[in-house]
Amino acid sequence: MNAPLRPQAEPPVWDLSDLYAGPDDPAVARDLEAGRVLVADLAKMEGGFVAARAEPARLGEAIDRAVTLYEQVTERLGAIAAYASMAATVAREDPSLAKFEADIRAKVSAISADTLFLTLELNQLEEAELEAALAAVPGAARWRPWLRRVRLNRPHELSAELERMLVDRAPAVAQWTRLFDETLARMRVPVGRETLTLNEALTRQSDPDPMKRRAAADGLADALAQATPVLALSLNTVAEEKRVEDRWRRFADPAASRHLANEVDAEAVNAMAEAVAEAYPRLSHRYYALKARVMGKKTLDYWDRNAPLEKAAPRSYGWDEAKGVVLDAFGRLGPEFAGRASTFFERPWIDARPRAGKTSGAYAHPVTADRHPYVFLNFMGERRDVLTLAHELGHAVHQTLAQPLGTLLADTPLTLAETASIFAEGLVFEKLLGEATPAEQRALLAGRIEDGLNTVVRQIAFHRFETRFHAARHEGEVSAEQIGKLWLEVMGESLGPAVTLNPGYEHYWAYVSHFVHAPFYVYAYAFGDLLVSALMEKRRQDPAGFAPLYEGLLAGGGAKTYVEALEPFGLDPRQKAFWQAGCARLEGLIDRFEQLV
Numbered sequence: 001m002n003a004p005l006r007p008q009a010e011p012p013v014w015d016l017s018d019l020y021a022g023p024d025d026p027a028v029a030r031d032l033e034a035g036r037v038l039v040a041d042l043a044k045m046e047g048g049f050v051a052a053r054a055e056p057a058r059l060g061e062a063i064d065r066a067v068t069l070y071e072q073v074t075e076r077l078g079a080i081a082a083y084a085s086m087a088a089t090v091a092r093e094d095p096s097l098a099k100f101e102a103d104i105r106a107k108v109s110a111i112s113a114d115t116l117f118l119t120l121e122l123n124q125l126e127e128a129e130l131e132a133a134l135a136a137v138p139g140a141a142r143w144r145p146w147l148r149r150v151r152l153n154r155p156h157e158l159s160a161e162l163e164r165m166l167v168d169r170a171p172a173v174a175q176w177t178r179l180f181d182e183t184l185a186r187m188r189v190p191v192g193r194e195t196l197t198l199n200e201a202l203t204r205q206s207d208p209d210p211m212k213r214r215a216a217a218d219g220l221a222d223a224l225a226q227a228t229p230v231l232a233l234s235l236n237t238v239a240e241e242k243r244v245e246d247r248w249r250r251f252a253d254p255a256a257s258r259h260l261a262n263e264v265d266a267e268a269v270n271a272m273a274e275a276v277a278e279a280y281p282r283l284s285h286r287y288y289a290l291k292a293r294v295m296g297k298k299t300l301d302y303w304d305r306n307a308p309l310e311k312a313a314p315r316s317y318g319w320d321e322a323k324g325v326v327l328d329a330f331g332r333l334g335p336e337f338a339g340r341a342s343t344f345f346e347r348p349w350i351d352a353r354p355r356a357g358k359t360s361g362a363y364a365h366p367v368t369a370d371r372h373p374y375v376f377l378n379f380m381g382e383r384r385d386v387l388t389l390a391h392e393l394g395h396a397v398h399q400t401l402a403q404p405l406g407t408l409l410a411d412t413p414l415t416l417a418e419t420a421s422i423f424a425e426g427l428v429f430e431k432l433l434g435e436a437t438p439a440e441q442r443a444l445l446a447g448r449i450e451d452g453l454n455t456v457v458r459q460i461a462f463h464r465f466e467t468r469f470h471a472a473r474h475e476g477e478v479s480a481e482q483i484g485k486l487w488l489e490v491m492g493e494s495l496g497p498a499v500t501l502n503p504g505y506e507h508y509w510a511y512v513s514h515f516v517h518a519p520f521y522v523y524a525y526a527f528g529d530l531l532v533s534a535l536m537e538k539r540r541q542d543p544a545g546f547a548p549l550y551e552g553l554l555a556g557g558g559a560k561t562y563v564e565a566l567e568p569f570g571l572d573p574r575q576k577a578f579w580q581a582g583c584a585r586l587e588g589l590i591d592r593f594e595q596l597v
Contacts, residue, residue: 009318009319009320010319010353011319011352011353011354011379012319012348012350012351012352012353013090013348013351013352013353014086014090014348014349014350014351014374014375014376015348016083016086016087016374018371018372019079019082019083019367019371020080020083023084023087023096023097023100028080028083028104031076031077031079031080032077032080032107032108032111034076035073035076035077035080035108035111035112036111038069038072038073038076039073039111039112039114039115040114041069042066042069042070042073042114042115042118043114043115043117045062045065045066045069045118046117046121047121048062048066049062049063049066049121049122049124049125050121050124050125053125053126053129054129056129056132056133056135056136056137057133057136057137059125059129059132059133059136060133060134060135060136060137060139060140060141061137061139061140063122063133063134063137063140063143063147064137064139064140064143066118067118067140067143067146067147067408070115070118070408071406071407071408073112073115074368074407074408075368075369075370075371075407077108077111077112078367078368078407079367079368079371080104080108081104081105081108082365082367082368082371083104084100084101084104084105085101085365086365086374086376087100087101088100088101089358089359089376090351090355090357090358090359090376091357091358092181092182092185092186092357092358092359093185093186093356093357094357098178098182101178102171102174102175102178105171105174106171109167109168109170109171110168112167113164113167113168116160116163116164116167117160119150119153119157120157120160120163122147122150123150123151123153123154123157127151130147130151134147142409143408143409145409145558145559145560146408146409149263149558152260152263153260155250156249156250156251156257156260157249158248158249162248166245173238173241176234176237176238176241176516177234177238177516177517179230179234180230180231180234180235180513180516181359181513183227183230183231183234184198184227184231184359184360184511184513185198185357185358185359185360187223187224187227188223189201189216189219189220189222189223190219190222190223191204191212191215191216191219192215196216196219197354197356197360198220198223198360198511199354199358199360199361199378199380200354200380201216201219201220201223202216202220202360202511203380203382204216205217205220205303205305205306205307206306206307206308206314206382206384207307208307208308208310208311208312208313208314210304210307213303213304213307214301214303216303217301217302217303217502217504218504220508220511221503221504221505221507221508222504224507224508224510224511225504225507227510228480228484228507228510229480231510232478232479232480232483232510234516235469235483235515235516236473236477236478238516238519239254239469239470239473239519240473240477242254242470242519243470243473243474253266254466254467254470254471254474254519254520255269255466255467255519255520258414258518258519258520258521261413261414262413262414262415262524262562263413263415263561263562264413264415264527264562265574267574268573268574269523269527271574271575271576271579272460272523272526272527272530272573272579273460273463273464273523273526274576275576275579275580275583276456276457276460276526276530276579276583277460277464277493277494279457279580279583279587280457280493280494280496281496282583282587282590283453283456283457283583283586283587283590284453284457284494284495284496285495285496285497285498286590287449287450287453287590287593288300288305288495288496288498288499289496289497289498290590290593290594290597291304291309291446291498292304292498293597294309294597295307295309299497299498299499299500300498300499300500301499301500301502302495302499302500302501302502302505302508303502304499305450305495305499306450306454308443309442309443309446310443314382314383314443315383315440316381316382317381317382317383317385317386318381319352319379321386322379322381322385322386322389323345323389325386325428325431325432326341326386326389326390326393326424326428327341327342327345328431329390329424329427329428329430329431330390330393330397330424330427332427332430332431333427333547333550334547334551336551337397337551340396340397340400340401341393341396341397344373344375344393344396347372349372349373349374349375349396350374350375350376350377351374351375351376351377352375352376352377352378352379352389353379354378354379354380358378359376360378360511361377361378361513362375362376362377362378362388362391362392363375363376363377363392363395364376364392364393364395364396364399364421366395366399366410368407369402369403369404369405369406369407369410370403370407372400373395373396373399373400375389375392375393375395375396376392377389377392383432383444383447384447384451386428387425387428387429387451390421390424390425390427390428391421391422391424391425392421393424394420394421394422394423394424394425395417395420395421397420397424397554398412398417398419398420398421398554401551401554401555402554402555402556402557402558404555405555405556405557405558405559409557409558409559410557410558411557411558412557412558413558413561413562414521414524414527415524415527415528415531415562416528416531416553416558416562416565417524417528418524418525418527418528418529419528419531419532419535419553419554420554421528422455422525422528422529422531422532423532423535423536423550425451426532426536429444429448429451432444433445433448441596442593442596442597445589445592445593445596446593448589449586449589449590449593452529452586452589453586455525455526455528455529456525456526456529456530456582456583456586457494458494459522459523459525459526460494460523460526461490461491461493461494462512462514462515462522463520463522463523463526464490464493464494465486465487465490465491465509466515466519466520466522468486468489468490469483469486469515470519472486483509484506484507484509485506487505487506487508487509488501488505488506491505527573529582530578530579530582530583531566531571531573531582533581533582533585533586534569534571534573534578534581534582535550535569535571536585537585538569538570538571549568549569552568553565553566553568553569
């Protein structure tokens with residue numbers, strides 16, 4: 001007789017009281033004041049770097065003290081800002097939390113504005129003067145990676161007055177992002193007799209029942225169409241703000257500031273984008289044609305793109321099951337990774353329970369290096385949700401490994417920041433595929449291929465959409481209709497002739513919050529996925545030797561450039577062949593899938 005199934009635990013809700021007891025916690029005001037005092041101490045050093053430029057030891061000591069103070073400011077104010085942001089993302093319909101988040105953003109911005117002189121004055125120093133100071137004072141030399149990033153911005157800095165003006169007005173500009181977020185959070189999607197949230201409507205498009213998928217897709221298209229005027233205005237305004245600032249900072253194109261922040265050459269990103277676009281016919285076009293054949297259709301409707309191949313309800317996972325899958329997969333890489341991940345389940349550091357007013361999507365917030373990260377997702381019990389859990393816990397493990405470096409040096413460029421998260425997904429997929437029956441393998445391969453296409457092909461399509469949108473915005477405001485045409489053009493290129501972009505799909509750009517939150521962020525996902533393909537191959541070749549190298553990569557945070565960080569593995573992502581090899585690995589999965597069709 002089979003043992004009764006143990007009831008699954010409900011997905012958890014986090015407890016942010018490790019940061020603050022609530023918006024009214026007196027510690028919030030105390031920490032703001034402490035941050036103000038630290039900034040005042042730092043501001044007393046203004047002019048001291050230029051005055052000491054001829055005395056390396058004195059300059060080095062000043063740099064060490066100033067950057068140490070700056071990190072303390074970052075940690076004190078960063079914890080408050082993180083708390084306000086996380087508290088608001090689970091309750092976008094609560095006006096008091098929205099006000100709290102906006103007020104904190106404004107106060108933190110006003111306090112930190114007085115630190116602007118630090119990077120501006122450091123960049124007045126000549127390279128030889130800076131190097132002499134770092135050589136003279138070992139304590140200052142540890143800040144070299146952070147100073148490297150500061151120096152990268154040297155050609156793009158403005159006067160102190162203009163920099164201060166941009167900081168002062170940043171909270172007001174951020175209200176457009178808030179408007180975008182709150183519009184999506186309040187959105188309700190009518191589907192038959194049901195009313196769904198955005199996240200529920202997107203999840204429904206993976207339902208085995210084609211009628212349910214279509215109803216959710218049509219309902220979401222109608223809801224997005226109604227919201228498009230506000231969402232298009234937000235996107236246009238943020239893009240124009242960016243265009244003006246980019247012009248003043250003398251950036252050559254709209255993506256240049258993101259490349260600078262990522263410490264990656266535009267040529268490398270372009271080589272990756274070209275390699276992926278050239279592979280469209282061998283990847284997305286070929287796979288979706290195969291999927292249409294399996295589903296008995298000439299072409300897929302867009303709501304079939306992520307549909308399960310089997311008509312029976314797909315395997316669902318309870319929270320405890322998902323936890324077990326993820327921890328076991330992490331453990332196969334090494335006990336250090338599983339141990340760090342398990343801490344997040346043992347403590348109330350994960351918010352996975354879907355609910356009205358909660359922002360869609362997922363993230364891992366590092367907070368600051370002297371605190372601990374938090375993980376945010378909407379767990380609906382699907383296989384993709386298990387992979388999302390692994391993805392965000394990969395981020396969290398990465399963040400904890402880098403914490404000993406301190407907040408400034410632990411900060412990782414986006415090109416490497418997605419490495420641990422996507423690698424974690426790969427570990428979970430390997431476990432699921434290894435335990436699957438032959439009958440289950442086709443569905444698992446399909447799911448993995450679709451995840452790969454969503455991470456590589458789709459994100460590069462997003463990148464190309466942003467490139468074309470910002471080029472159009474340079475000529476003037478882009479209407480919602482024009483945005484929709486750009487979206488259909490780019491998505492049609494990436495999805496290929498086997499996917500029909502039915503009426504209503506022209507509005508689907510509007511739920512991609514990255515376009516407003518972080519322009520040109522999305523290519524980092526493709527960068528990370530293709531990079532992980534190379535790392536997975538290295539692990540296959542030498543599992544025992546790989547783990548310590550990989551742990552070292554993650555523990556390095558932002559102390560090395562992506563080129564330096566990958567040298568121990570013998571990888572060079574500056575070569576187009578590197579990206580083509582990553583695409584070939586995904587193509588190999590499609591080959592395996594075709595054999596099962």
